[in-house]
Amino acid sequence: MLNTKKYKGGRFVYENSSIDDVFTPEDFTDEHHMIAEMTEKFVIKEVLPVLGKIEAQQFDETIRLLKKAGELGLLGADIPEQYGGLDLDKVSSCIISEKIALGRSFAVTFSGQVGIGSLPIAFFGTKEQKEAYLPYVAAGEKIGAYALTEPTSGTDALAAKTLARLSECGRYYMLNGEKQWITNSAFADFFIVFAKVDGQRFTAFIVDRDSKGVLIGPEEKKMGLKGSSTCSLILDDVKVPTGHVLGEVGKGHVIAFNILNIGRHKLAAMALGMAKRALELSVKYAKERKQFGRSLTEFGLIQAKIADMAIKTYVNESMIYRTAGALEQGWKAGSGDIAQTIADYAVECSINKVFSTETLDFVVDEAVQIHGGYGYMAEYEVETLYRDARIYRIFEGTNEINRMVIASTLLRKYSSGEVNSEEEQARALVNEAKRLSRIKSLFWKVADAIRQRNAESGAEQELLACLADMAIQIYAIESALLRTEKAIARNGMAVEKQKINCTQVYMQEATQQLIGQLLNVAAYLHDEQLSKMGAQNLEEWVCAPLVDVITAKRRIAETVIRSETYTG
Known part of the structure; x- marks a missing residue:
């Protein structure tokens, strides 16, 4: 279990954590395992048998399943x-998001209900608003949707053109505008709508579907996730009672951005669940498929693909549940300011979203490759996973904008004098711990160079993206390293060979890539000191004992192939 010290978001780049500071999947309680089993059983027994109907947009099945999920309590994880x-x-909420991912299109509908569609009310609503909506949301009797994006504003939410005007009587607002790509819109009972009061004050509203002037556009024709509903929402002189203002007038950004932060972490957990499924399908197919009289799993390049998929999934899983544990700590230690508590972990949520969705894309792409021509055929599940996965890098803010969030937030924290480097404590994997400490130092050298160039504003996004990638890898490496060391402390090194191999291989390959990025940045900045540091670190790491990556990957693949599923 975790210690009682509150983890403050973003500090991983300048403070050292111990194994007692992080939550890992090995820390799951009996209740966590029960929730995981119940959610998975619900998807397998209830969702998958009717997935064909859902993919054909027979939304009566979707609505029925949401009510069934409500009966099981799956819709109320974050509701008081x-x-x-x-x-x-x-952690429980994260587990549900991961396990529900097996339901593909239904998982997106489910996520819209338990996440961005209802959390604005759960976290920021008045007592009356919570009483009017949340019991019905938890039961699946009212379905919510989140209406932020517009035809001319996506990531730049504050550029929204939807307008709200207070009536002369002062009892309601008149809303006019159009929202685009709204999940659950075909059957939602209410919408969390963001509009500008008098064209200036960005504000959140609860808009009921049956309000006069609410119009729903036709279903969009999408690349994937065909069983989820995605339509436009048109507001034509819609009267919204003043009691349906969510939060404060002019403070809608507090709700919008913090809900997106939580949404990013939930999305990362879903991407993790999809990646595990793609890996499982790949291993089972590769064991059955024969070429030249041999199973595909006997070929070295197929083993390498399986190992790479498993390694990235292990690191991804380590990050996601570390963050879930930190969020839980923050929630318990918070002063009651929910917005600030969520904002504390904005960097980690963005890191999780970027890493997990890009890992998913890598894994499903390799899954299709392992399936060969069959992977391109619609009757194979990996074909659907491949199409469904592509939107995840765009959902909840593109990965590009999330990289800007990561870099700008950390630079702001750094410039405010929060940096506090400490000597690395004794570690089980000594070489890896020293290398991680070096990477953290290099991160701040790059940050210094960016600040001296006055690039924090985003004028040179390539530099900020490089800094973000360094932060992402620091969090990824440290999360895997701490998880592995925690497992070693419990069970010994002989038992945890799979975790050790995954951690060492990932760290070696990730640091090699990072040094390459660093040298490219140094060349652009004409920074001789940075170039020298990069070259020196590269030389030292090459001369140091290297992990035998090929053998390690064979062992990782062997373990996964034997179990026919992801093994952490």
Whole structure:
């Protein structure tokens, strides 16, 4: 379990953590395992048998399943008990998001309901608003949707053109505008709508579907996730009572951005679930498929692909549940300011989103490759996973904008004098711990160079993206390293060979890539000191004992092939 010290978001780049500071999947309680089993059983027994109908947009099945999920309590993880929810810890909520991913299009509908569609009310609503909506959300009797994106504003949410004007009587607002790509819109009972009061004050509203002037556009024709509903929402002189203003007038950005932060972490957990499924399908297919009289799993290049998929998934899983544990710590230690508590972990949520969705794309692409021509055929599940996965790098803010969030937030923290480097404590994997410490030092050298060039504003996004990639890899490497060391402390090195191999291989390959990026940045900046540091670190790491990556990957693949599923 975690210690009682509150983890403050973003500090991983300048503070050293111990194994007692992080939550790992090996820390799951009996209740966590029960929730995982219940969610997975719900998807297998209830969702998958009717997935064909869902993919054909027979939304009556979708609505029925949401109510069934409500009966099981799966919709109420983040809703307080007094409003009909279960008020589970953030790890449990994360587990549900991961396991529901097996339901593909239904998982997106589910996520819209439990995440961005209802959390604005759960976290920022008044008592009356919570009483009016949350019990029905938890039961699946009311379905929510989140309406932020517009035809001319996506990531730049504050450029929204939807307008709200207070009526002369002062009892309601008149809303006019159009929202685009709204998940669950075909059957949503209410929408969280963002509009500018008098064209200036960005504000959140709860808009009921049956309000006069609410119009729903036709279903969009999408590349993937065909079983989820995606339509436009048109607001034509819609009267919204003043009691349906969510939060404060002019403070809609506080709700919008913090809900997106939480949404990014939930999305990362879903991407993890999809990646595990793609790996499982690949291993089972490769074991059955024969070429030249041999199973595909006997070929070295197929083993390498399986190993790479497993390694990235292990690192991804380590990051996601470390973050879930940190969120739970923050929630318990918070002062009641939910917005600030969520904002504390904005960097970690963005890191999780970027890493997990890009890992998913890598894994599903390799899954199709392992399936060969069959992977391109619609009757094979990996073909659907490949199409479904592509939107995840765009959902909840593109990965490009999330990289800007990561870099700019850390630069802001750094410039405010929060940096506090400490000597690395004793570690089980000594060489890896020293290398991680070196990477952290290099991160701040790059940050210094960017600040001296006055590039924090985003004028040179390539530099900020490089800094973000360094931060992402620091969090990824440290999360895997701490998880592995925690497992070693419990079970010994002989038992945890798979974790050790995954961690060492990932770290060696990731650091090699990072040094290459660093040298490219140094060349652009004409920074001789940075170039020298990069070259020196590269030389030292090459001369140091290197991990035998080929043998390690063979061992990783052997373990996964033997179990026919992801093994952490």
